[in-house]
Amino acid sequence: MSSKSLLEVETAPSSSRARSKDVVQYNIQGQADNDDEGGCTSVFAGLLTFASMILILLTFPLSVWMCVKMVQEYERAVIFRLGRVKKGGAVGPGLFWIIPCIDSIQVVDLRTVSFDVPPQEILSKDSVTVAVDAVVYYKISNPMASVCNVTNASQSTRLLASTTLRTILGTKTLQEILADREHTAATILEQLDAATDPWGIRVERVEVKDVRLPQQLQRAMAAEAEATREARAKIIAAEGEQNASRALKEASLILSESPTALQLRYLQTLNSIAAEKNSTIIFPLPMELMGKYMYNQNQQM
Known part of the structure; x- marks a missing residue:
């Protein structure tokens, strides 16, 4: 031996x-x-x-x-x-x-230690360059392993966190990085904890803190979002006009069945105008009456 x-x-x-x-x-x-x-x-x-x-x-x-x-x-x-x-x-x-x-x-x-992973310039799966930084929380669970198995446990964990972050995010698209941060953090945590386990270190939590996009890409995404909102607003306005037209059509059919109802509606409109203290009141005249009057004028001439 x-x-x-x-x-x-x-x-x-x-x-x-x-x-x-x-x-x-x-x-x-x-x-x-x-x-x-x-x-x-x-x-x-x-x-x-x-x-x-x-x-x-x-x-x-x-x-x-x-x-x-x-x-x-x-x-x-x-x-x-x-x-x-x-x-x-x-x-x-x-x-x-x-x-x-x-x-x-x-x-x-043996206390929990936290550190910021420096911003990493990452090329995503869909060829978009983004800068991502994260926060890692870890603690030493086995003092013997942290001293005997690695030269500097803290520094080694920091370097491994940076490389793991770049490796994991390089396999994801920009949409996945922005919309699925929790799953990304869980994947980084799993791989980082498995790698640091022989060093007597247990990684407790990983959080993706910030994702920074290039200025040109931010302007393009803002323009796309603005165009999408404008198109949605036009669709909503058109649907409102369509519903209003149907309602007016149904109202006109109901009023055409009863001349008295049309007269009551006319008086109600005058009452609303008078309540606003307007100096000018417009009296609508039936087109049939105006047509007969114009016919008599033509005959006299």
Whole structure:
């Protein structure tokens, strides 16, 4: 067996969030559990540990301030002893003990982190250039994986979010990008979470924040929308005129059946005109009477 610590990764599928997810569990066998370790390395590590303990005892109680460390409730500390991960995994929160000469610690924040994905110039499926930016929320779920499996978990997640955003939106048309943001965000979340899972990072939420179109395309879309509204307004006005014509036709048929009703309607119209205090009142005359009068004038001439 190699003299290096054995790092085993066990993955188990989970469907709690309706997407593929692997839980990475690290079982680290420390130096004390490895019976087949090289003798030279074991003896050297033992000598360094013994010397460090002697130094701590000689400088007690001043050495206590260097041996006792503390992390907050939302933090975990990964301890490396002589370059190897200490048995037991990440420690915290609260106080814990280290050996200053041979131990080094790396503190990991477990709180949710949010960051803006820089605007990405994307060529959509229908050959339209758009600038899209998004917001990503993530948290470290496995401190050991975030320290041992990736150099910089935060920076790697940011770069991966940018490339995933470009890849996903490049397969969609402009209409799909504008009208189906929720589905697009869910797709980005699924792929981003699956990619960052070996790093001990769980992506909680992805939101497409803004989609910016070129000025020429905005003017063209505005002109198209304005023309559509004008055409709809003309259709509505024509339908109103048609309905009004039908109503007037039905009213004229009803009035033609009763001369008295026509006279009452005429008096009602005069009453409405008089209520407005107009100085001029127009009296309509039947065309038959005017025709007879014009015939008599022609006969006299």
